[in-house]
Amino acid sequence: MPKYDKADIERRMVGAVESLKSDLTGLRTGRANVALLDPVMVEVYGSMMPLNQVATVSAPEPRMLSVQVWDRSNVTPVEKGIAHANLGLNPMIDGQTLRLPLPDLTEERRKELAKLAGKYAEGAKIAIRNVRRDGMEALKEDEKKKDISEDDRKRMEEEVQKLTDRFVAEVDAAAAHKEKEILQP
Known part of the structure; x- marks a missing residue:
């Protein structure tokens, strides 16, 4: 054989x-790319989950990412997950949506x-x-x-x-x- x-x-x-x-x-360029948040893990419901399993990520503007969290109780854990991912992004909370302006490189x-x-x-x-x-x-x-x-x-x-x-x-x-x-x- x-x-x-x-x-x-x-x-x-x-x-x-x-x-x-x-x-x-996953590498950041000057433009917003939803794949940038793929490696982000969020602690919800007592376990670690990928961000895309608790929220919808979109790029409404060239230098802005928007994260629509499905469950209101997960907004703070999602914010912490993004902050701990060391991506250099500072989430701004707006109800159940987090706005992530991308700073210039x-x-x-x-x-x-x-x-x-x-x-x-x-x-x-x-x-x-x-x-x-x-x-x-x-x-x-x-x-x-x-x-x-x-x-x-x-x-x-x-x-x-x-x-x-x-x-x-x-x-x-x-x-x-x-x-x-x-x-x-």
């Missing part, structure tokens, strides 16, 4: 790119965030290269077991390398786009 599975390799590389894109949406903070985007991209590239290594090892093992010929192994190694190149280019493009977005005043 051959160990090499091209579909599995591609699925794992897609997963690395999707994970990167998810990480990048300083040049220094923009550079830090761009560097962080680069770090996320490097992590995704490492994950993709690890998947490539696994694929190459599986091919060598299949050749050793005489499941495939040397020519087949070389042809399939080229396929794996092409997949790797394609996904690394996708990572680079996503990171470059995010860095440009962050550095734009």
